[in-house]
Amino acid sequence: MATDFIDKLTFLSHPSGKSQGKHHIVIVGAGIIGVCTAYYLTRHPDFHPDTHHITILESKRVAGGASGKAGGLLASWAFPQQIVPLSFRLHQELSDEYDGGNVWDYRRLTTVSLEADVEDLCGAECSKRDGESCSCVSSCSSSSSSSSSCKSSSSQTSGLKVPVPKKKRNNDILSGCEAEDEDSGRSSSFFHSDSNLNSLSMGPRDRDPADQIDFNDANDFQPQSREITGDLAADDMRNNNASIDEAKGPSVPLPGDLNWIKKHLVNDWSSLGGTDSTAQVHPYKFTHFLLSKAMESNAVDLILGKVDQIQYNDSGACCGISYTPTAETEFASTATTQRSVNIDDSSHVVLAMGPWTSKILPDCPISGLRAHSITIKPSTGTVSPYAIFTELKIDKNQYFSPEMYARKDEVYVCGEGDTLVDLPETSDAVEVVREKCDELYHYVSKLSKNLSSGHILKRQACYLPVLNVPTSSGPLIGETNVDGLYVASGHSCWGINNAPATGKVMAELLLEGEAKSADISALDPGLYFDASILE
Structure with missing residues (x-):
């Protein structure tokens, strides 16, 4: 099946204005976690396009990080078990609903x-292929840092x-x-x-x-x-x-x-x-397809911009973000210095930025x-x-x-x-x-x-x-100690596996005030860092 849904995605550099007067949810990060959050929000029975709006902010491209370069292994024995069974089931349900076997290569394996x-083969089987020497790789691969040994520093x-x-x-x-x-x-x-x-x-x-x-x-x-x-x-x-x-x-x-x-x-x-407990998806295709389905609601803006900081109101609650546009337009390109844009009418801000989360929240241990x-x-x-x-x-x-x-x-x-x-x-x-x-x-x-x-x-x-918490394998899912500011990150190597469950419970948290599909109390971000600490 052709992946035309990837080419049909439309990007903005500035807010469309459709969020005015609505329950506005801003999601920072268009990787698999942010996309699944947007998707399950648009599928929640309490979500209505006439009263709700979602803005997804992505710095460069959809699934530009691990969401587009991961292996896509799914396993019922992954971690954490609070969300794994739910997520493994949701992967199958999504495939059944949208023909995932053809659209994003879902299959059991x-x-x-x-x-x-x-x-004994190191060196013995080396031969020239395509005119290039296939010499054995040394015990320590060369790197840009010119490390002199294989020993790991702290x-x-x-x-x-x-x-x-x-x-x-x-x-x-x-x-x-x-x-x-x-x-x-x-x-x-x-x-x-x-x-x-x-x-x-x-x-x-x-x-x-x-x-x-x-x-x-x-x-x-x-x-x-x-x-x-x-x-x-x-x-x-x-x-x-x-x-x-x-x-x-x-x-x-x-x-x-x-x-x-x-x-x-x-x-x-x-x-x-076996096939009862492991499966796979193509992460890049999976992420783009779910985003295209979320955007079909006509309640989602996809903006290309690099988040600069969180916006707070007078009471200290999160009310939005500021960002610098990165989308190329007929008036500006990425080489042109662009002014920061403020989004300050949000009800909730979700940071689904993967390892970049700690660049915005310096106390976050990711x-x-x-x-x-x-x-x-x-x-x-x-x-x-x-x-x-x-x-x-x-x-x-x-x-x-x-x-x-x-x-x-x-x-x-x-x-x-x-x-x-x-x-x-x-x-x-x-x-x-x-x-x-x-x-x-x-x-x-x-x-x-x-x-x-x-x-x-x-x-x-x-x-x-x-x-980086010895007592937890992650991820962090939920509201921080700052009102209106949520985190969904720290999924390690199981981000693709656990994305549907993360998106579903995040939708419940944002629209109902509590997660009902899984007990995520042990994944509460407030247990591990202070989101109010600024540099």
């Missing part, structure tokens, strides 16, 4: 983790805690949620399933066998176990690399339809969820974690629908943990996060380190002939909003 050894670490489901090692469910290598004490860790990103260096991680990983409330997560069927010979016949596997020796019996992975490299695998990703066009065009969390041994005591999500026409690959570069002013100014993207391709291509014979479509980076 299987999620596995696997451990593989590519150490400014490069993050307390991102993500509970994982109980892992299944072949046919046996391990007790607890942490699956350790009994020989080395090493724990599997992935970007979506690592409880604590202890190392955020630009390159592969040096693993200390003595490192302990503290999983957070993981006992509640028990996805379906996957049964192994079929004998090894039949499985090898399905694999594109069967002849190589047989030459190398016995292989671990991966699922039969996971035929785009070189099985002889895999040491072990485990199931994280920071940005940069994540690089690539999309690859497989040589076969498509591959079977799997999300794969990998733990690749690339050298003695060195591991690299990319994630791979098979989409309908490409494979999305993301790497570990870093805080080497400060959060830029806007999402379009995010620095993309080509070497880090090439490193992702270098290692995942060793696992798959479909990928090594394919080609990179996109190299990109974005910042995830991480809540």
Whole structure:
């Protein structure tokens, strides 16, 4: 289906004036959280276009940050469990209502983790492709900061805690949620399933066998176990690399339809969820489509502008914002200095700015974690629908943990996060380190002939909003201690997953005064920071 809804979005540089005399809600941020909030507001029974109006302010472009560059994995075992079950259900309901399978590539899929050894391949399989040298990537990728080692400084670490489901090692469910290598004490860790990103260096991680990983409330997560069927010979016949596997020796019996992975490299695998508990969307398409549906209400203005500050009335309550237009018009361009515009008639202001929230509210404990990703066009065009969390041994005591999500026409690959570069002013100014993207391709291509014979479509980076509170994994959803000022941010790597539930409860808060679809009391922004503190 054509994505013509993306091209039909209309932008303004100044308010249309339609909010005059109405219940006016201003949403700062046209990422997936802000868009879902606007969408569910327009679907709420108490919302009426003749009495309500919504203004969405976005600095550069819709889904310009993580909402357009994330992998789009959905899981019923994600966090926090206050909103995950609701959000997972809403994703399915939205797909059923709007044909999400065709419009934004919604589908159920299987999620596995696997451990593989590519150490012997580092250098051995390098060859020239398309006239370029495919030399091995060094343990520390070069970066703009010219870091001399892989060791993380205190400014490069993050307390991102993500509970994982109980892992299944072949046919046996391990007790607890942490699956350790009994020989080395090493724990599997992935970007979506690592409880604590202890190392955020630009390159592969040096693993200390003595490192302990503290999983957070993981006992509640028990996805379906996957049964192994079929004998090894039949499985090898399905694999594109069967002849190589047989030459190398016995292989671990991966699922039969996971035929785009070189099985002889895999040491072990485990199931994280089947089609009953995991799914995916294309985040960029999903965000744009829901925004187009919200704007069909004729009660939504989409303005391109960079928020400058919050506006307060005489009693100290939030009454609006000021912003600088960034939209190009026939009278002004982005190169022209433009005057600040005030919106001071709002009933509510919602900051759905992701990691940029703390630039407006300096006491807000949300920071940005940069994540690089690539999309690859497989040589076969498509591959079977799997999300794969990998733990690749690339050298003695060195591991690299990319994630791979098979989409309908490409494979999305993301790497570990870093805080080497400060959060830029806007999402379009995010620095993309080509070497880090090439490193992702270098290692995942060793696992798959479909990928090594394919080609990179996109190299990109974005910042995830991480809540820097040891006692909470986030996000923050609700009204701050300033009347009329709300926050919906800090979703970490589960923003796409939890956006529908966030939007729905935010709509209830804004129009009914309380969240009724989920208990979000533990996510109250007022518990974690003072929104009245100004720089």
